[in-house]
Amino acid sequence: MESYSKILLQEREKGRTINKKRVEKILRKLLIELGENPDREGLIGTPRRMAEAFEEIFAGYTMSSGLDVSFSEETDAIIAKDIQFYSMCEHHMLPFYGKVHIAYLPEGKVFGISKLTRLVEKYSRRMQIQERLTKQIADEITKMGVRGVVVIAEGEHLCMKMRGVRNHSLVVTMAHRGLMEQKELRENILTLISNSKPGLRSF
Numbered sequence: 239m240e241s242y243s244k245i246l247l248q249e250r251e252k253g254r255t256i257n258k259k260r261v262e263k264i265l266r267k268l269l270i271e272l273g274e275n276p277d278r279e280g281l282i283g284t285p286r287r288m289a290e291a292f293e294e295i296f297a298g299y300t301m302s303s304g305l306d307v308s309f310s311e312e313t314d315a316i317i318a319k320d321i322q323f324y325s326m327c328e329h330h331m332l333p334f335y336g337k338v339h340i341a342y343l344p345e346g347k348v349f350g351i352s353k354l355t356r357l358v359e360k361y362s363r364r365m366q367i368q369e370r371l372t373k374q375i376a377d378e379i380t381k382m383g384v385r386g387v388v389v390i391a392e393g394e395h396l397c398m399k400m401r402g403v404r405n406h407s408l409v410v411t412m413a414h415r416g417l418m419e420q421k422e423l424r425e426n427i428l429t430l431i432s433n434s435k436p437g438l439r440s441f
């Protein structure tokens with residue numbers, strides 16, 4: 239088993255996506271374990287469709303954000319609000335999804351909104367927990383050279399809604415780095431985020 243996962247890991251590092259044929263076989267077995275007949279009409283193509291869906295849902299492992307492509311701009315703060323994300327809870331393998339808001343203080347260069355969206359996809363399209371998703375986005379932006387960043391994620395978790403305690407609350411997580419660690423500055427930015435219209439804004 240260990241060598242099998244080692245091979246898969248090596249394939250991942252080479253940028254290869256999932257092996258759909260192998261995944262299909264596993265999903266067919268899963269259907270049988272669940273008490274289903276994988277050969278009945280409605281299910282005959284299900285393992286293939288699921289494998290294709292997984293390829294998309296877990297594409298984050300081989301994605302790059304492209305954040306290195308930036309342009310020069312003198313501005314104090316930039317807010318990218320309401321970036322939609324879909325992710326999979328790593329504890330139950332059920333979806334959690336919602337919005338990410340990113341506010342950062344550039345250091346001479348700014349990132350396009352499409353790059354920030356891609357950054358969110360890189361870390362959401364994988365097995366994840368919302369706290370780590372928030373931190374990883376903040377860390378990659380920090381690494382690219384900004385004076386400060388705050389990332390807020392608001393997520394609905396199907397593993398909380400469909401099962402267990404059936405808690406319907408929205409989970410909010412936040413990560414802040416650099417100058418955004420100053421409480422007063424962060425609070426000003428948070429007010430801007432909650433008052434502003436969706437989209438990209440600079441101040």
Ligand SMILES: [Zn+2]
Pocket residue numbers: 327328329330331332395397398
């Ligand atoms: Zn869960």
